[in-house]
Amino acid sequence: MTRTWVPDSASRGHVVVLHGRGEHPGVYERFGRRLAVDGYTVVVPDLAAEPGEPAAWFADAGDTARILVGTDTGALRAWEAALSSSVDGLVLAGTPLSAATEAPAGRDEEISARTSCPIHRERLDADPDFRWGELDAGTSVPPRGLPEIPVLLLHGDGDAIAPVDPVTRLGAAHPQATAAVFKDGVHDILNDKVHRSVAARIVLFCEEIAKGAVVLPEVTAAKSSRVRRAAPVHISARVDYSVRALTELARSGRQQTCESMARTQGIPLNSLVNLMVELRRGRLVNSQRGCEGGYWPAKPAEEITLAEVIRVVEGSVTSRHDDAPQDGVWARLGGTVAEFLDHVTIADLAADRTPVA
Known part of the structure; x- marks a missing residue:
């Protein structure tokens, strides 16, 4: 039983x-x-x-x-x-x-x-x-x-x-x-x-x-007299890799494996494999298993915006620390960023088009 x-x-x-x-x-x-x-x-x-x-x-x-x-x-x-x-x-x-x-x-x-x-x-x-x-x-x-x-x-x-x-x-x-x-x-x-x-x-x-803790390989920090801090607008590796993979699929116009995309885009394979699982769960790509398997966009590249990609892999376009006020200049900035990214598509990136502000 x-x-x-x-x-x-x-x-x-x-x-x-x-x-x-x-x-x-x-x-x-x-x-x-x-x-x-x-x-x-x-x-x-x-x-x-x-x-x-x-x-x-x-x-x-x-x-x-x-x-x-x-x-x-x-x-x-x-x-x-x-x-x-x-x-x-x-x-x-x-x-x-x-x-x-x-x-x-x-x-x-x-x-x-x-x-x-x-x-x-x-x-x-x-x-x-x-x-x-x-x-x-x-x-x-x-x-x-x-x-x-x-x-x-x-x-x-x-x-x-x-x-x-x-x-x-x-x-x-x-x-x-x-x-x-x-x-x-x-x-x-x-x-x-x-x-x-x-x-x-x-x-x-x-x-x-399951989009939980990810253990990264141990690396030796470069010696520097300055402490490097995240910039106010920070693009995570997860977002960067996801956008590059989707852009590669849009440009090629064919089904591709993670190995192929990782090699072409210079993305760590293990990271890409996990991200493609999330993109599939977020209905941005489809996949097929087996020897003839691979990934392809679940909808036209013109309908996939950067904001949608970010929401799938990070949960939201912008975030603030716990003590930040819920309105004011940071809320307006978040709204402006989200509005801009909602008008930039994977098709734009695949065609090397510069979005108009």
Whole structure:
């Protein structure tokens, strides 16, 4: 039976977990509760009893971020589904890309191969619904390439069921993928002794997709005798990248991948991937998954204004600090800026037209 965990407040996103061999939805109770505390709805369908399809799994997601998680053979199934379904992020845990180094010989060996968490070991040993011995069964052939969405690869370096090397090579070959390998982790990484760290890594991944906290690469600040401050009118990187991507689509007149736009415009790929998800959610672009996938404008470039782009990626055209008055010169300035940007379109930028004030 499908299990669902919901947050006490409004949901930040919809996380669907596809379980692996021998497992059932109840195995992920700790995981579901933990992510629900962080504001995410977690759904674990019973793949053996009611396989279902992605549309059914995300039926209650609404406009929130859709994150598909798969573990073991469930990772292969999630991977395949993400190539043809509308999901915003993909998490693959313990993905079996090559044969096990040695199949477990019995129940005790299978528990050891699956998890090193004492609590989860006891739960599996006492679980009447767990199906033992299924790790001996074969797996399906993985798809050729990852989907064009953010992908998080989770694995234990001590996984004897699904060796880690093919997974790290997969992550290195795809710029939109991030691999997190946990020291001494074994196969069921979502329920291993490092399950808290794994859950935290997944929450961070979900936050980045759900327009939350974004962790930037560490950089060394340039030495300067002056402290650089934001100018009164500041154009964020998010706005700049979004406008450049939309302008590139308008100029080319064809469907493009994030890789192509990032290369042409000199935009960091990971940043662009996340922004295109927001632009699609804001109905400014459409997308298609798979090998022939890519993005294209959802409406004519003449109908997409800079103000609309800014509202989609930043929430509003202008903002003021908390103690600023709600009227007066700053309100008039905000209105003037918004009015100006409402008359500048992506078509203007694509044609190098200078807007008339």
